[in-house]
Amino acid sequence: MAFRPLTARAPAVLLREAKPLKAILGHAQRLAHLQRLLESQLQPAAREHCHVASWRDGSLLLIVTDGHWATRLRYQQKRLQRQLQAFNEFSNLTRILFKVQPPTVQQGAVGHTMDLSNNAAETIQATAEGISDPNLRAALERLASHAKPRQATRLTRTPGLSAACCRPATSPSAP
Numbered sequence: 001m002a003f004r005p006l007t008a009r010a011p012a013v014l015l016r017e018a019k020p021l022k023a024i025l026g027h028a029q030r031l032a033h034l035q036r037l038l039e040s041q042l043q044p045a046a047r048e049h050c051h052v053a054s055w056r057d058g059s060l061l062l063i064v065t066d067g068h069w070a071t072r073l074r075y076q077q078k079r080l081q082r083q084l085q086a087f088n089e090f091s092n093l094t095r096i097l098f099k100v101q102p103p104t105v106q107q108g109a110v111g112h113t114m115d116l117s118n119n120a121a122e123t124i125q126a127t128a129e130g131i132s133d134p135n136l137r138a139a140l141e142r143l144a145s146h147a148k149p150r151q152a153t154r155l156t157r158t159p160g161l162s163a164a165c166c167r168p169a170t171s172p173s174a175p
Helices: 013-016 017-040 044-049 067-075 078-084 116-131 134-144
Strands: 052-054 059-064 096-101
Touching: 013 017, 017 052, 017 078, 044 052, 044 067, 059 067, 067 078, 067 096, 078 096, 116 134
Parallel strands: 059 096
Antiparallel strands: 052 059
């Protein structure tokens, strides 16, 4: 007797036939419908910051991304409650609760970055050329490679000065 694997079924079929999955899908669709109704009554700027978490026994729980939006929505709570009660789905709405829950996925950290000018990069590169320690020299060369080319006009050096002015003296008589 050979083993015969069960035939694969499409996910849509599983969602329609399996009772636990069907219940979860139904609940998710209900919340999505309530979310659309809520968004129809929110200001456009607030829509991305406010989500329906639950609707039970006349109490609507909304998750808000930060305290700023929670405060703004609390000021509008009575108006929002009256507008939502006009929908059949929210006819027995008695209160709206706001919970602050920051998004779990952090946005890219916006930090202050310093740009390295070409002039500074050339000076660092010239300094690296005079360093005998290979680790320090490699670190300075990596640092110099971070210079970003500028679109503006390039600064010219003062006549008589060069990047060599930053090199360590090779003989004791050098100035």
